[in-house]
Structure formats: structure tokens, C-alpha cells
Amino acid sequence: MAGMTVLVTGVTRYLGSALAGRLAADPRVDRVIGVDATMPEPAARARMGTAEFARTDIRNPLIARVLEAAEVDTVVHASASATPASSAARSMVKEMNVIGTMQLLAACQRSPGVRNLVVRSTTAVYGASSRDPAIFTETTRPRSEPTRGPGRDAVDIEGYIRGFGRRRPDVRIAVPRLADILGPTVLTPLTRYLSLSPLVPTILGLDARLQVVHERDAVGVLEHLALGDFAGTVNVAGDGSLMLGQAIRRAGRVPFPVPGIAVGGLGRAFRALRIGGFSAEQLRALTAGRVVDTTVLKEEAGYQPEFSTMAAFDDFARTLTPAVHPDLIRSAEQRLAHTLRLDTGPDQVDAPEAEGRLP
Amino acid sequence: MTDHDVPSTSRDAVDPEPWKRNAAAGLAFLRRRLTGDYQVDDFGYDEDFTRHVLMPPLRLLYDKWFRIETIGMENVPAGGALLVANHSGTVAVDAVMTAMAVADHHPDRRALRMLGADLVFDTPVLGPLARKAGNTLACNPDAERLLSSGELVAVFPEGFKGVGKPFSQRYKLQRFGRGGFVSAAVRTGVPIIPVSIVGAEEIYPMLANIKPLARALGLPYFPVTPTFPLLGPLGAIPLPSKWYIEFGEPIPTDGFAEGAAEDPMVVFDLTDHVRETIQQTLYRLLTLRGHPFLG
Structure with missing residues (x-):
């Protein structure tokens, strides 16, 4: 596979730029062209390393000329199903995601040199309802397909990819379905939500399982799929899960349960006050509780995530300033134990904790 | 599965006041919950x-x-x-x-x-x-x-x-x-x-089922027992x-x-x-x- 030429979309964002940089440093790759509609900021440009940058909007047919001029053989659509860093208008996100992907696929179809295609998708395609199995495999058919939002876009995008696959059976197509990306660098609605301080609104009476993938694993898996030979759809997430309420606590914040009917109003209030990071739709999506099976990722695609969900979360939480420091709670516990003359040394206090941990 | 409720006998032997250990375990539990330190x-x-x-x-x-x-x-x-x-x-x-x-x-x-x-x-x-x-x-x-x-x-x-x-x-x-x-x-x-x-x-011996009420509430049945709904919340006992x-x-x-x-x-x-x-x-x-x- 010597001398690959790779095109990476969305290099103004973390995932695209970091991926372009990693691919550019790979000896198997000759040339990496990063494209985006706007210029990457210095930080993103630095992450791109020796990769080239071409300012092209993938919605513009011009992209086909880039593919042909550079004789691109591998296309990684890293900006598909991207979550907006800011609360960009929904219609704009949809336009970028769906129309952008359609145009890019059309361009790929016309470029006979393209042999490999990797399009990022999201685990949001599974939707989430209490009528679905607790853990989704790639072949699980959700009871209710998402009807709107990023999940709907991703379902549509995967539909277009299947269509492309029928028209170009010679192209190897890999579609990684990524869980929410978390890490010290990325900015997503989830990172902004968890950065709210000290109170983080949640829905009263609902707690959900959260599963995330570390930003480094997200980049790693896209690189692995771009250079490897896996074809098909694959779930990508860190092992294990944690509860939303637990995550908020681990980030040193306090969950603030809001009655379900008041969540919409709260979202509007946050918008009016220009406090980002919270919207009713996003919170509902978070409380859906979605965990995916990653057997295909490990056994067929051959990628072992470096971070578990918990480790990825903690790596992200390190970048936050905790509103309630865990040490404060620990020392309060010890003081209280001391006042009550419970006479428990720290080792005894910690003993039940060690037992309480699951293997 | 580990077990935290039944204390080991060896610890009982050295601990004359079990309530203290229970209180300490309770505090430790509270701390784990407040810091999200569980799996x-x-x-x-x-x-x-x-x-x-x-x-x-x-x-x-x-x-x-x-x-x-x-x-x-x-x-x-x-x-x-x-x-x-x-x-x-x-x-x-x-x-x-x-x-x-x-x-x-x-x-x-x-x-x-x-x-x-x-x-x-x-x-x-x-x-x-x-x-x-x-x-x-x-x-x-x-x-x-x-x-x-x-x-x-x-x-x-x-x-x-x-x-x-x-x-x-x-x-x-x-x-x-x-x-x-x-x-x-x-x-x-x-x-x-x-x-x-x-x-x-x-x-809860179910004597009758008020079907219209069940339908209205989206429940599979609405029970009438000797104590419910007659005694209100007490009927839950x-x-x-x-x-x-x-x-x-x-x-x-x-x-x-x-x-x-x-x-x-x-x-x-x-x-x-x-x-x-x-x-x-x-x-x-x-x-x-x-x-x-x-x-």
C-alpha cells in the first residue's frame, strides 16, 4: 500500500486536523490533503503537521477537481456527523452534514482513482428508546429510528453511503459509528454541557448510561480504518459506561434535576441568557442511555481503544476546574468520622470502597 | 460478586462496636456517591x-x-x-x-x-x-x-x-x-x-379492574383491592x-x-x-x- 494519497475533510476541527497530522506522519502515506470551507486556526494547522491544506467547501463541485488533480485514492470524511462546537443553527448543521456528504460522495463516484472511503457516522443512528435492547450491535435494528436531529442526518448519510457502495462496488467503504467524543482538546455540546458550573441541569427521575470515546481513540480508529482493510460498519466507543449523574459528580459538579416538562423552558432561558452548553434536545438525547457493543471493532477491525469510557471521561474532567473538589468531600468525611469518634483510620474508611469496586 | 453487608468474623472480633463500623461504611458510601467513585x-x-x-x-x-x-x-x-x-x-x-x-x-x-x-x-x-x-x-x-x-x-x-x-x-x-x-x-x-x-x-388481592381508568392512564390494568383505592396511600401496604x-x-x-x-x-x-x-x-x-x- 505504498504511496497513498489521502483526503481528509473537516480539518478546522480537532478530529480532522489531528487525523491529517497522524496520516501525514505515517510512512505508508505519501500525501495528505486536508480540506475545509474555512481556514484552520493556528492550533489546528499545527496539528496537521506536514499535511497540505486546500480551502474547498465539500458542497462545491470543485472538490471533484481536487480529488482528480491530486490522484486521491483514500477519502476520509471526518466532518460528517460532526457536532457543532457552537450552537450553530440546526439547518446549517444539516446542510453541512447531509448535503456536504452527498456532494463528496458524488465527487468520489466520478473519481476512478478513489479506492478507499471512510465516512464518520455516529451511534446516534440507533436512536434510543426504552423499547430497544440495552446494548446495540451493528446489526441491531432500532425500534424507533431517529426522526430528527443529528441521528436522522446520520441515518440519511449512511443511506447515501449504501447507495454509493452499490454504484462503486470496487471501493472499500468503512463506516465507524462513533460514540460522543470526549477529551482534553475537543469542544462538543457534551463538553460544554459538562463545563457548566457548579450546577448541571439534568432531568428529574431520569439517569442514563453514558458511553464516550476518547478523542485520541477517535483519531486512531479513523487512521486505522483509512490505512487498513476493514470494510463495513463498526461501533466505536470506550469500554464500559458511566451514569450521567455519576459523570457530573466525577467532574466535581452538582446535578440539578429539573422536572421533564420544565426542561424546554430552561433551555430557552439558557439561550436568552446566552449561556451555552445546554439545550433541551441535547439533554433529552443524553438521557436516552445508549451503549454499543464494540466486539466488531476489536475482533474484525482490529482496533483496541486505548481509553475506557471512564478513563476518557476522567482525562476530560482533568481539564475542568471542579466546583466541589473531591478532596473536600474526603476531608469532610474524615472530619465527621473523627467528630463521631468512629476511630476509623483512612485504611478502614477506604476498605468498603475497595470491596465495592467491580472487578 | 463481593459482599459488603456481612462483616467478616475476624473484624467482628476486634471491633466491639459494630455501629461505628456501619456509620463509617455509611460515610464512605456517601463519599463514593458524591464523588462518583463507583462502577x-x-x-x-x-x-x-x-x-x-x-x-x-x-x-x-x-x-x-x-x-x-x-x-x-x-x-x-x-x-x-x-x-x-x-x-x-x-x-x-x-x-x-x-x-x-x-x-x-x-x-x-x-x-x-x-x-x-x-x-x-x-x-x-x-x-x-x-x-x-x-x-x-x-x-x-x-x-x-x-x-x-x-x-x-x-x-x-x-x-x-x-x-x-x-x-x-x-x-x-x-x-x-x-x-x-x-x-x-x-x-x-x-x-x-x-x-x-x-x-x-x-x-394485593385484585378484586376488580377499572378498565376505562387503566386505558386513560395508559396502564395494563387499574386494580381495586380491599384497601386500594379505598384507603388511599395506605392501600399501598x-x-x-x-x-x-x-x-x-x-x-x-x-x-x-x-x-x-x-x-x-x-x-x-x-x-x-x-x-x-x-x-x-x-x-x-x-x-x-x-x-x-x-x-
Whole structure:
């Protein structure tokens, strides 16, 4: 596979730029062209390393000329199903995601040199309802397909990819379905939500399982799929899960349960006050509780995530300033134990904790 | 599974005041919850929470209120198995008590992963609690995933037909669904353990079902018991019947040919066999018990 030429979309964002940089440093790759509609900021440009940058909007047919001029053989659509860093208008996100992907696929179809295609998708395609199995495999058919939002876009995008696959059976197509990306660098609605301080609104009476993938694993898996030979759809997430309420606590914040009917109003209030990071739709999506099976990722695609969900979360939480420091709670516990003359040394206090941990 | 409730005897010997250790353990629990320092599995099972918050009050109900006795716990293996039980009592207290029986009286103090109706997981507060306690939606993918990872799974194939049946129908098993649970056991090759529960029928004797109200509230039934809705919230107190839970002999499912899980004959035969076993055991236990409340 010597001398690959790779095109990476969305290099103004973390995932695209970091991926372009990693691919550019790979000896198997000759040339990496990063494209985006706007210029990457210095930080993103630095992450791109020796990769080239071409300012092209993938919605513009011009992209086909880039593919042909550079004789691109591998296309990684890293900006598909991207979550907006800011609360960009929904219609704009949809336009970028769906129309952008359609145009890019059309361009790929016309470029006979393209042999490999990797399009990022999201685990949001599974939707989430209490009528679905607790853990989704790639072949699980959700009871209710998402009807709107990023999940709907991703379902549509995967539909277009299947269509492309029928028209170009010679192209190897890999579609990684990524869980929410978390890490010290990325900015997503989830990172902004968890950065709210000290109170983080949640829905009263609902707690959900959260599963995330570390930003480094997200980049790693896209690189692995771009250079490897896996074809098909694959779930990508860190092992294990944690509860939303637990995550908020681990980030040193306090969950603030809001009655379900008041969540919409709260979202509007946050918008009016220009406090980002919270919207009713996003919170509902978070409380859906979605965990995916990653057997295909490990056994067929051959990628072992470096971070578990918990480790990825903690790596992200390190970048936050905790509103309630865990040490404060620990020392309060010890003081209280001391006042009550419970006479428990720290080792005894910690003993039940060690037992309480699951293997 | 580790166990934090029963203190080791060696520690008892050096600790003259157990309340102090309990208080310290309580504080440690509170700290773990406040700092998020605990683990849940992929299904959302939170062992720390279940053992420390959910189980203590249920244990009182189990020991003091229903005076539950278990029979045949030695039939519950250490590996994967599917427990199939009768379902009754208007509110699914029988399921919770079966989980308590296995958690407290099995030598390995195993967690029982029960399969519940979607209505449970649709309901705020109840749904998340049910998940934290280790339960999940009754569907084959979840059941097979749990069984093949060696968990103890329980299913109540009568579903709402069982819990919501009138008092006059007590201890008469309803139809056992479509036998999806049998396919799950056959596919994963784990034994089926018939579980017969006597006592749950009398806790909330359902005298009538107000169907229009049930429809309006989106519930499968709206019960009228001797105390509900007559006494309002007091009607939520279950009658103190005497309970027996018998774990029957394991029915092996690993001797079948390839594809047996999809063979309707195999599935129906096994389903009938399990159902018949439970029905016969129920009759036997009823004679053993005698008076429903004095037992």
C-alpha cells in the first residue's frame, strides 16, 4: 500500500486536523490533503503537521477537481456527523452534514482513482428508546429510528453511503459509528454541557448510561480504518459506561434535576441568557442511555481503544476546574468520622470502597 | 460478586462496636456517591447502590413482613442460568423478592438480572432504578448477552397477564408468552430453573379492574383491592402473607441439535414442560403452606 494519497475533510476541527497530522506522519502515506470551507486556526494547522491544506467547501463541485488533480485514492470524511462546537443553527448543521456528504460522495463516484472511503457516522443512528435492547450491535435494528436531529442526518448519510457502495462496488467503504467524543482538546455540546458550573441541569427521575470515546481513540480508529482493510460498519466507543449523574459528580459538579416538562423552558432561558452548553434536545438525547457493543471493532477491525469510557471521561474532567473538589468531600468525611469518634483510620474508611469496586 | 453487608468474623472480633463500623461504611458510601467513585456495568447495574440502598429496606420486607422461606437454592448454579418464575400480586413484588432471595441466600450471593416490561423502563424514577438494580428490557439480545456472560437471568413469562389477574384466578398460570425465553436459553445452552413463588397472590388481592381508568392512564390494568383505592396511600401496604420460593431442578438445554432455538416444536415442548413443572410445584407448596397469612 505504498504511496497513498489521502483526503481528509473537516480539518478546522480537532478530529480532522489531528487525523491529517497522524496520516501525514505515517510512512505508508505519501500525501495528505486536508480540506475545509474555512481556514484552520493556528492550533489546528499545527496539528496537521506536514499535511497540505486546500480551502474547498465539500458542497462545491470543485472538490471533484481536487480529488482528480491530486490522484486521491483514500477519502476520509471526518466532518460528517460532526457536532457543532457552537450552537450553530440546526439547518446549517444539516446542510453541512447531509448535503456536504452527498456532494463528496458524488465527487468520489466520478473519481476512478478513489479506492478507499471512510465516512464518520455516529451511534446516534440507533436512536434510543426504552423499547430497544440495552446494548446495540451493528446489526441491531432500532425500534424507533431517529426522526430528527443529528441521528436522522446520520441515518440519511449512511443511506447515501449504501447507495454509493452499490454504484462503486470496487471501493472499500468503512463506516465507524462513533460514540460522543470526549477529551482534553475537543469542544462538543457534551463538553460544554459538562463545563457548566457548579450546577448541571439534568432531568428529574431520569439517569442514563453514558458511553464516550476518547478523542485520541477517535483519531486512531479513523487512521486505522483509512490505512487498513476493514470494510463495513463498526461501533466505536470506550469500554464500559458511566451514569450521567455519576459523570457530573466525577467532574466535581452538582446535578440539578429539573422536572421533564420544565426542561424546554430552561433551555430557552439558557439561550436568552446566552449561556451555552445546554439545550433541551441535547439533554433529552443524553438521557436516552445508549451503549454499543464494540466486539466488531476489536475482533474484525482490529482496533483496541486505548481509553475506557471512564478513563476518557476522567482525562476530560482533568481539564475542568471542579466546583466541589473531591478532596473536600474526603476531608469532610474524615472530619465527621473523627467528630463521631468512629476511630476509623483512612485504611478502614477506604476498605468498603475497595470491596465495592467491580472487578 | 463481593459482599459488603456481612462483616467478616475476624473484624467482628476486634471491633466491639459494630455501629461505628456501619456509620463509617455509611460515610464512605456517601463519599463514593458524591464523588462518583463507583462502577456500573454496560446494562447500568450499580452494585454499590443496589446492595447499600435498595436492599436493606427490602430485606426487612423479605424477613419480617413476608417471612419468606426458600427451597432448593442448591439448584441455582454458580454460572449462567435462566430462572423462569410465575408472576402475581398486582405489583411485581414477587420479582423483587426473588432477587432478594438469590442475593441473600445463594452461597455466592448472586445478583439476579431480571427481564422487565418496557413499561417499567418507560417510567421516570422506576425505569432508572430498575436499571441500577441490574434489570433490563425483556428482549432476546439482552437476555442472551447476559446469559452467555454467565449471569443469572430471571424472566416472568406471564407478564402483565400474571401480575394483573383477578384474585379468583390465583395460582393458575397464564399463557407463557411465545417462548422467547426458551430460545434464549437453548441458544446460550444454559439450564432453565423453574421457580415457583407462593404468597405473592395474597399481597394485593385484585378484586376488580377499572378498565376505562387503566386505558386513560395508559396502564395494563387499574386494580381495586380491599384497601386500594379505598384507603388511599395506605392501600399501598401489602398484606403480610406467608411466602415460599422454590427453585426447581435445572432443566438442561444443551443437548439439542443445531437450530433447535428456532424450532417451534422444541420451544413449545420446553415451554410447556417448564410451565407444568411450576404449576405442579405451586399446588404442592400451597398444601405445604396451609393458611395464607398464618402459614
